[in-house]
Amino acid sequence: MNNAIEGSALVVVRGGREVLHGLDFSVPAGEVTGLLGPSGCGKSTLMRAIVGVQAGVTGTLTVFGEPAGSASLRSRIGYVTQAPSVYDDLSVTENLAFFARVLGVGRDEVDRCVDAVDLRSHADQVVANLSGGQRSRASLAVALLGSPDLLVLDEPTVGLDPVLREELWGMFHRLAEAGAAVLVSSHVMDEAERCDRLLLMRDGVFLADGTPAEIKEKAGVDDVEQAFLAIVKGAA
Ligand SMILES: Nc1ncnc2c1ncn2[C@@H]1O[C@H](COP(=O)(O)OP(=O)(O)OP(=O)(O)O)[C@@H](O)[C@H]1O
Numbered sequence: 001m002n003n004a005i006e007g008s009a010l011v012v013v014r015g016g017r018e019v020l021h022g023l024d025f026s027v028p029a030g031e032v033t034g035l036l037g038p039s040g041c042g043k044s045t046l047m048r049a050i051v052g053v054q055a056g057v058t059g060t061l062t063v064f065g066e067p068a069g070s071a072s073l074r075s076r077i078g079y080v081t082q083a084p085s086v087y088d089d090l091s092v093t094e095n096l097a098f099f100a101r102v103l104g105v106g107r108d109e110v111d112r113c114v115d116a117v118d119l120r121s122h123a124d125q126v127v128a129n130l131s132g133g134q135r136s137r138a139s140l141a142v143a144l145l146g147s148p149d150l151l152v153l154d155e156p157t158v159g160l161d162p163v164l165r166e167e168l169w170g171m172f173h174r175l176a177e178a179g180a181a182v183l184v185s186s187h188v189m190d191e192a193e194r195c196d197r198l199l200l201m202r203d204g205v206f207l208a209d210g211t212p213a214e215i216k217e218k219a220g221v222d223d224v225e226q227a228f229l230a231i232v233k234g235a236a
Pocket of ligand 1: 014015016019037038039040041042043044045046187
């Protein structure tokens with residue numbers, strides 16, 4: 001399998017405390033990988049390490065064979081944090097045009113990304129006047145500029161209605177089918193079934209790694225939330 005991300009013995013210390021405890025894992029290209037686990041387990045910290053903005057990282061972490069954070073990776077990674085990362089006083093189109101210039105991608109990308117997140121009817125509205133979900137989608141559109149090879153999306157569907165969530169998951173799969181590696185975090189286990197592969201995390205370690213079907217079968221249950229609970233109990 002063609003891995004986009006490989007980590008081994010990955011440790012992260014934040015504020016003097018070890019929050020990721022020696023992770024060994026990989027994230028393949030061409031699939032949607034779900035990073036699932038309860039609030040505070042370390043999902044955002046791992047994503048920050050992958051995109052190269054986290055201090056206190058030891059062990060090995062490579063993205064497309066380069067050390068995470070390498071300058072050569074910048075244009076290949078789209079990253080969406082939990083906080084919207086667009087300017088409130090610019091319209092959706094103006095935000096995208098600005099980031100397109102920063103990234104050096106063509107103006108035609110602006111229209112493509114506005115359409116990809118279904119914000120065409122709000123394209124000329126300033127971001128301050130958008131709903132929370134629309135603002136999240138504007139941030140997502142920025143991450144899609146230039147069709148990155150790796151998308152790292154930190155809880156991208158929080159606060160979105162079911163129809164939009166469905167549409168966004170459809171888009172994640174289309175991007176993966178086109179060859180991108182898509183890493184999506186969530187603390188909501190009902191998103192698990194939408195992923196090709198799962199990394200289940202708790203307290204800075206991985207409890208399980210595999211397809212939703214494999215994880216359920218191994219735990220002997222028929223939903224991922226039950227599997228998570230069974231694995232936690234088994235490990236206790
Ligand atoms: N700036 C910081 N300094 C010290 N510790 C931090 C810092 N940010 C987060 N932590 C700690 O690191 C651990 C992992 O946090 P992280 O944000 O990665 O979790 P998460 O799984 O993404 O949670 P959520 O789903 O709530 O976003 C938590 O115990 C948190 O308290």
